[in-house]
Amino acid sequence: MFDTVFPGRRLSGDPELNERQRLVFAALVRLHGDAARPVGADRLARDAGLRLSGGSVRAALADLEDLGLLERRAGSAARVPTTHGYDYFVRALLEPAMLSAELEDAIDAQFAASAHDVERMLQDASRLLGSLTHQLGLALAVSLDREVLEHLDVEPLSERRVLLHLGLGGHSARSLVLELETPLDRSALEQVESVLRERLLGHPLSQVRERLEGDPQLARHAAVRIVARAAAASWTRPLDTQLLSSGAMHIAQQPEFSSPHDLGGVLHAVETGDPLNRLMVRGIPGQAGARIGLGESPALAGCSLVSFSLPGAIPGAVGVLGPVRMDYAFTLAVVERVGTRIADLLSA
Structure with missing residues (x-):
């Protein structure tokens, strides 16, 4: 099991590879990544463009296996990088990609x-x-349950549908499309918006949901009660x-x-x-x-x-x-x- 590793952050116990070992190891990592199968010395010498003899490649592979960076698959002379080998590769040999x-x-x-x-x-x-x-x-x-409600808008979409937009701290937002049991006109929705702002702004989102479901002050206003009930019913997305x-x-x-x-x-x-x-x-x-x-x-x-x-x-x-x-x-x-x-x- 290894911790998070970052390119260029070598550890004191890392092996010091010579140039031939580095070339062979990097080439094997690339070929194994492309084909998802073990890589042998002959394929490395033929396909990796290393300009090394087969004997030199085999000697480097043996050294890398001794260092724990490579391992053989059962019944085959071909090798794959070990987990430790990939860990070392990212820290010590990886060349960062340049995005276009x-x-x-x-x-x-x-x-x-x-x-x-x-x-x-x-x-x-x-x-x-x-x-x-x-x-x-x-x-x-x-998790948005600790985010504080900083802004609230109620916008009509149709006679029985409204959009409740909640602006939260930390640049977050949540919008709910509410299905109303009773139609409300624009004047009533403006009253609802005013009352909800008064009762809900400045509270964490977890408390906002609780207030929509059980605040007696909201239940006193018929139009507010209709919208609050619809919001509580629509608020099904988890906060965790x-x-x-x-x-x-x-x-x-x-x-x-x-x-x-x-x-x-x-x-x-x-x-x-x-x-x-x-x-x-x-x-x-x-x-x-x-x-x-x-x-x-x-x-x-x-x-x-x-x-x-x-x-x-x-x-x-x-x-x-x-x-x-x-x-x-x-x-x-x-x-x-x-x-x-x-x-x-x-x-x-």
């Missing part, structure tokens, strides 16, 4: 429409990360922290998760949120890091998590879950760009 200006602009534009709604931004983040990396995009949605995910179809195509048992275990771990909801906020806020081989859960032992813990007062994180052989350079760059963009919008 077009991709950076596309990421920034994705959040332009949701800049004032934290929940929507995180939903967009999970979908975008899953789509770009072809892995499972994740976003740890913040949620782990949002997108891209199950992507990881289902990975060889590591080709069996229903393996895929089901991963998706169940994501659905329950544990231990991912804890792991995603570990590390250094404001910097993407990788946790390789999630030994905290048997279902996730063959997975790695690249995550970005949002800095500032609002807890939350974005990330990507995929096989240990994932493309760390690109994934780290994309996760950091998405996380940084969200953090910038939250601090604006």
